[in-house]
Amino acid sequence: MSIKLTILGCHSATPREAAHPTAQFLEINHRFFLIDCGEGTQMQLRKSKIKFSSINHIFISHLHGDHFFGLIGLVSTFGLLGRKNDLHIFGPTGLMEIIQLQLKATSSYLGFNLIFHELNSKEEELIFEDDHVEIHTIPLNHRVYTNGFLFKEKVGERKLNISAIKENPEIEICDYQHLKNGRDFVLQDGTVIKNKHLTFNPNAPLSYAYCSDTSYKPAIVRQIKNVDLLYHESTFLKDKVDLAVITKHSTAEEAAKIAKAANVGQLILGHYSSRYPEKKLFLEEAKTIFDQVILSEDGKVISLENSISNALCVAHQN
Amino acid sequence: MSIKLTILGCHSATPREAAHPTAQFLEINHRFFLIDCGEGTQMQLRKSKIKFSSINHIFISHLHGDHFFGLIGLVSTFGLLGRKNDLHIFGPTGLMEIIQLQLKATSSYLGFNLIFHELNSKEEELIFEDDHVEIHTIPLNHRVYTNGFLFKEKVGERKLNISAIKENPEIEICDYQHLKNGRDFVLQDGTVIKNKHLTFNPNAPLSYAYCSDTSYKPAIVRQIKNVDLLYHESTFLKDKVDLAVITKHSTAEEAAKIAKAANVGQLILGHYSSRYPEKKLFLEEAKTIFDQVILSEDGKVISLENSISNALCVAHQN
Numbered sequence: 001m002s003i004k005l006t007i008l009g010c011h012s013a014t015p016r017e018a019a020h021p022t023a024q025f026l027e028i029n030h031r032f033f034l035i036d037c038g039e040g041t042q043m044q045l046r047k048s049k050i051k052f053s054s055i056n057h058i059f060i061s062h063l064h065g066d067h068f069f070g071l072i073g074l075v076s077t078f079g080l081l082g083r084k085n086d087l088h089i090f091g092p093t094g095l096m097e098i099i100q101l102q103l104k105a106t107s108s109y110l111g112f113n114l115i116f117h118e119l120n121s122k123e124e125e126l127i128f129e130d131d132h133v134e135i136h137t138i139p140l141n142h143r144v145y146t147n148g149f150l151f152k153e154k155v156g157e158r159k160l161n162i163s164a165i166k167e168n169p170e171i172e173i174c175d176y177q178h179l180k181n182g183r184d185f186v187l188q189d190g191t192v193i194k195n196k197h198l199t200f201n202p203n204a205p206l207s208y209a210y211c212s213d214t215s216y217k218p219a220i221v222r223q224i225k226n227v228d229l230l231y232h233e234s235t236f237l238k239d240k241v242d243l244a245v246i247t248k249h250s251t252a253e254e255a256a257k258i259a260k261a262a263n264v265g266q267l268i269l270g271h272y273s274s275r276y277p278e279k280k281l282f283l284e285e286a287k288t289i290f291d292q293v294i295l296s297e298d299g300k301v302i303s304l305e306n307s308i309s310n311a312l313c314v315a316h317q318n
Numbered sequence: 319m320s321i322k323l324t325i326l327g328c329h330s331a332t333p334r335e336a337a338h339p340t341a342q343f344l345e346i347n348h349r350f351f352l353i354d355c356g357e358g359t360q361m362q363l364r365k366s367k368i369k370f371s372s373i374n375h376i377f378i379s380h381l382h383g384d385h386f387f388g389l390i391g392l393v394s395t396f397g398l399l400g401r402k403n404d405l406h407i408f409g410p411t412g413l414m415e416i417i418q419l420q421l422k423a424t425s426s427y428l429g430f431n432l433i434f435h436e437l438n439s440k441e442e443e444l445i446f447e448d449d450h451v452e453i454h455t456i457p458l459n460h461r462v463y464t465n466g467f468l469f470k471e472k473v474g475e476r477k478l479n480i481s482a483i484k485e486n487p488e489i490e491i492c493d494y495q496h497l498k499n500g501r502d503f504v505l506q507d508g509t510v511i512k513n514k515h516l517t518f519n520p521n522a523p524l525s526y527a528y529c530s531d532t533s534y535k536p537a538i539v540r541q542i543k544n545v546d547l548l549y550h551e552s553t554f555l556k557d558k559v560d561l562a563v564i565t566k567h568s569t570a571e572e573a574a575k576i577a578k579a580a581n582v583g584q585l586i587l588g589h590y591s592s593r594y595p596e597k598k599l600f601l602e603e604a605k606t607i608f609d610q611v612i613l614s615e616d617g618k619v620i621s622l623e624n625s626i627s628n629a630l631c632v633a634h635q636n
Contacts, residue, residue, distance in 0.1 A: 013395075039358065065391060069390055102383070
């Protein structure tokens with residue numbers, strides 16, 4: 001049970017040197033996801049030494065350029081690198097047409113299946129599920145149709161209590177998987193040993209909510225309640241709350257209010273407007289409301305490990 | 319009469335950290351042109367401290383992603399920055415549809431006119447002309463429809479020979495422009511002083527030919543004969559000439575053969591394949607054929623100043 005989030009870019013609107021537009025690479029419970037893909041994302045992936053082959057699922061929040069203009073370049077590069085695995089792209093209706101038009105115009109041959117999952121529902125949806133993870137949309141409120149994404153680990157197998165097991169010589173290694181799956185053990189004399197005496201609870205599953213871009217929307221609190229990690233955009237400080245309302249963005253204070261109301265483990269701020277000279281202003285404003293705040297920075301890695309009862313969050317700059 | 323060429327990116331195919339795809343910014347005779355626009359070009363422009371407002375004309379050679387995937391981002395940024403001036407884009411048919419589809423999908427409002435000049439002729443064409451410069455297409459041979467571009471300064475005004483003028487007190491300052499325009503001077507007694515005795519020849523106009531991407535195509539030599547500066551792609555070395563033929567690219571040796579046959583002043587190599595560990599291998603190969611060779615590097619600036627008879631070329635890394 002672990003999360004490793006690499007911030008590839010966390011700046012709003014126009015890309016600048018050392019200020020990359022939005023993209024994140026998420027490793028959660030041994031699954032890998034790319035979230036948004038602003039211009040230059042493929043260079044940022046290389047800089048962070050992330051294997052291109054690990055990316056099989058890409059999630060695009062909305063069709064503003066700073067969140068998807070890097071996608072066609074990445075897809076083309078996959079083609080040039082001889083990729084074979086299916087690539088799944090989840091994003092708003094319209095994205096498929098944009099990518100396909102450019103692939104056609106560039107006479108690109110892709111040796112892999114490009115599978116679009118176009119999103120248009122305004123209600124929360126389960127859009128991905130396997131035996132490790134499930135992913136839901138988080139309907140947001142922006143100038144164009146926008147979804148956040150909620151990534152939730154599934155509850156894992158129970159953990160073997162080896163010392164308790166050893167006290168029962170009838171239990172063999174071939175029985176372990178049944179125990180991990182929660183089954184009781186029946187001795188030859190018919191005695192039932194309850195599973196809870198032979199195993200520990202699995203680690204609590206972790207969760208990550210990505211919310212960008214959006215105006216202040218308290219309605220999302222219900223859906224992201226108690227997530228371990230929340231990325232919430234903070235384009236502005238509260239001195240520009242009027243502008244935040246007009247452009248349907250959020251302030252750092254508003255992001256912190258959402259984090260507090262949802263009782264999240266850790267809030268990550270980002271999507272900073274270039275009008276502010278220092279990122280620490282966002283941190284200071286958010287901390288007046290909610291204490292557990294991290295600033296996203298291009299290249300920063302945020303790791304979350306879960307033991308049975310405690311989540312430990314560590315951030316470092318690549 | 320001067321050329322200043324900034325190499326924004328000079329690598330082929332897949333962008334990597336510190337290996338940007340093709341884009342060049344050309345200043346020629348006080349006019350400014352952007353040539354090709356691979357992903358990340360707008361960041362490279364900022365890095366080279368080139369004013370976005372100086373770009374009013376963009377030339378796209380062909381519809382391969384490493385030559386135009388940065389265009390939509392740059393156009394969007396112009397819009398976000400409040401640009402008002404017309405923007406002219408010259409490129410193959412199909413480019414307009416790609417840009418317009420994305421502007422529509424992103425609900426982008428542009429406060430300026432975006433004027434496309436779609437190219438589809440296979441013959442050389444004059445596509446731009448003002449009182450300083452003229453620009454012609456150079457039909458190339460690549461896997462998709464591709465043009466190079468030939469930028470030619472126009473012959474400037476004649477230069478005043480002040481000491482000769484001073485010997486004729488009848489010539490006043492208000493006559494100077496006529497002399498610069500080549501007119502003879504008629505004294506009050508009817509004597510004609512030939513213009514050539516009162517002025518010097520103007521500096522020779524400079525020219526720059528951009529040829530990428532292309533297979534070895536000796537037919538272009540006629541058109542680029544005697545240009546001062548030639549950029550010719552050299553994706554491969556001659557060890558991969560078979561691959562160059564298949565992919566319709568050139569080797570460094572072939573680029574040098576073109577430069578030699580055309581008697582150019584200076585050859586610039588670029589569009590290097592990432593398979594080669596060192597760029598100097600391209601330089602060494604080209605120099606066996608033609609001596610005046612420069613390697614393009616991301617961020618390198620190549621300047622050419624013309625006095626009456628000599629062109630002086632200087633290159634430095636930003």
